[in-house]
Amino acid sequence: MSNRKECCRSLSQWLAPDTFKALAEPSRAALLIHMAGNDGPHTVSSLATHLPVDMSVVSRHLRVLREVGVIKAEKHGKEVRLHLDCGDLIRMLRNLADALESCCPPDVCSVKETS
Amino acid sequence: MSNRKECCRSLSQWLAPDTFKALAEPSRAALLIHMAGNDGPHTVSSLATHLPVDMSVVSRHLRVLREVGVIKAEKHGKEVRLHLDCGDLIRMLRNLADALESCCPPDVCSVKETS
DNA sequence: TGCATGCATGCACTAGTATGCAAATGTAAG
DNA sequence: CTTACATTTGCATACTAGTGCATGCATGCA
DSSP states (O other): OOHHHHHHHHHHHHHHHHHHHHHHHHHHHHHHHHHHHHHHOOOOHHTTSSSSHHHHHHHHHHHHHHHTTTTEEEEETEEEEEEOHHHHHHHHHHHHHHHHHHSOOOTOOOSSSSS | OHHHHHHHHHHHHHOOHHHHHHHHSHHHHHHHHHHSSSOOOOOHHHHTTTTSSHHHHHHHHHHHHHHSSSSEEEEETTTTEEEEEEEEEEEEHHHHHHHHHHHHHHHTOOOOOOO
């Protein structure tokens, strides 16, 4: 079925290892959750106070998140202000969900109700 | 705003590190994509022929995918038949997307159109 | 110009993980 | 019971990634 092959291409397109790897780290997830739940402005040091790790570690985590495009950074004087920018991520998640849904035969991969 | 706090809880609920870690590995992603694009039955050895790694490695990858619930396995004689079961994954992806969307202020985190 | 602040980076260390090979387990067939 | 086949597991190795400390770099201020 060409539909299967079509969805297969979609899957490889949206199943982005780098993004998932970025989200898979507990500290990075905590950073995202904190930024989502608290209004900014967020800086590297302010974020570091909420995590039990060194600021340099937070800096590196933020870099990873920036590289996959989940957060954006802009310099304001000597501090860096960070904010979520999860539009692409949201689109990616939904596209991946759609691709999976059109791939998986419903009898095998039950989307509705608890299987 | 209590809406922000509410979505924050949703985020921590759906931002499951284990699942993302499972999906972040290229070989595991390739396994999922192959299983999605080709009808079964899939066995450990048949899947191993499509990857440049040892069968034992494939076996371990499949174990990880089973542990996060994206594939199911059932023994048929001496072989193990595997199939996708991504209903939970699809729900998780959509819930996470919804949580992110309700978290991110639209002016900061543009969901519609390319920002 | 000198100093303090915020952040990034180099380095060493550690923990976790992927990999391949060989051996063990389980299961069906002779 | 022995053999053959599919899969899993033990073990050793290589590689990747997270961490903390010290240092470097940029910026603002006195």
